[in-house]
Amino acid sequence: MRCSFWTLLVSFALVAGCDSKGGTGKPCKADGDCKGGLACKPTPGAKAESWCVLKAEADGVCKEHASCIGRGACRAKDGDCIVVANEDCKGSTACKQEGKCTAKDGDCIIGSDEDCKPLPECKRRGACSVKDGACVVGKDDDCMSIAACQRLGQCVAKNGECVAGRDEDCKESNVCKEVGACSLQQDGCKITSDADCKKSQQCSELGACHFVSGGCVAKTKEDCSESAACKKDGKCTLKDGFCMKT
Numbered sequence: 001m002r003c004s005f006w007t008l009l010v011s012f013a014l015v016a017g018c019d020s021k022g023g024t025g026k027p028c029k030a031d032g033d034c035k036g037g038l039a040c041k042p043t044p045g046a047k048a049e050s051w052c053v054l055k056a057e058a059d060g061v062c063k064e065h066a067s068c069i070g071r072g073a074c075r076a077k078d079g080d081c082i083v084v085a086n087e088d089c090k091g092s093t094a095c096k097q098e099g100k101c102t103a104k105d106g107d108c109i110i111g112s113d114e115d116c117k118p119l120p121e122c123k124r125r126g127a128c129s130v131k132d133g134a135c136v137v138g139k140d141d142d143c144m145s146i147a148a149c150q151r152l153g154q155c156v157a158k159n160g161e162c163v164a165g166r167d168e169d170c171k172e173s174n175v176c177k178e179v180g181a182c183s184l185q186q187d188g189c190k191i192t193s194d195a196d197c198k199k200s201q202q203c204s205e206l207g208a209c210h211f212v213s214g215g216c217v218a219k220t221k222e223d224c225s226e227s228a229a230c231k232k233d234g235k236c237t238l239k240d241g242f243c244m245k246t
Helices: 005-016 059-063 066-071 086-090 093-098 120-125 140-144 147-152 167-171 174-179 194-198 201-206 221-225 228-233
Strands: 039-042 050-053 075-077 080-082 102-104 107-109 129-131 134-136 156-158 161-163 183-185 188-190 210-212 215-217 235-239 242-245
Touching: 059 066, 059 075, 066 093, 086 093, 086 102, 140 147, 140 156, 147 174, 167 174, 167 183, 174 201, 194 201, 194 210, 201 228, 221 228, 221 235, 228 235, 228 242
Parallel strands: none
Antiparallel strands: 039 050, 075 080, 102 107, 129 134, 156 161, 183 188, 210 215, 235 242
């Protein structure tokens, strides 16, 4: 069975009989409760929350400790486990889950765009740039690779979000091809004209080729007669904005 450094020290101290007040193997609340240069440390696996143990003297001690795995505190200094180098952070849970992969002033922080890019929030909403220690939407490149850019034309960074900011982004989006939302309006891709409707699958498949009240509808007999719905399913008769079977 593999034991942590602190647990081994405590076990050794108890077996060796180091049970004088404040000696190794004794419960404690603070360093002042321990004597002889010992430190009061949390000890996973022990019965008490903290014990008087020898101070950390080697990096190998720290690398076995939960603080190394969790937050990158993998190097020994002055009896404590601390963060020294980027490599300490890169193997930690804090790096993998929060992007805290850069060592600075004894902590692991989000220190570069490269720390943000592997995170789910970069892929989901474009939070791929570091700013003030956090991953944010900082530039257009952050938005270009997210699903909302291709789907909704939201390819421009604005006020910390990805929005539709160019006509060409709307025209190349899925919502333009599918429903005719091909024109930029108030940071979104909208249907604004007959021309938008005629570019869509709604027009070619269902005959909804004219813009009415914010949407595309069938408006003429030709809309229906030229549609796939007419040719495949016999939906060739115009009725209340739709192509229906006769």
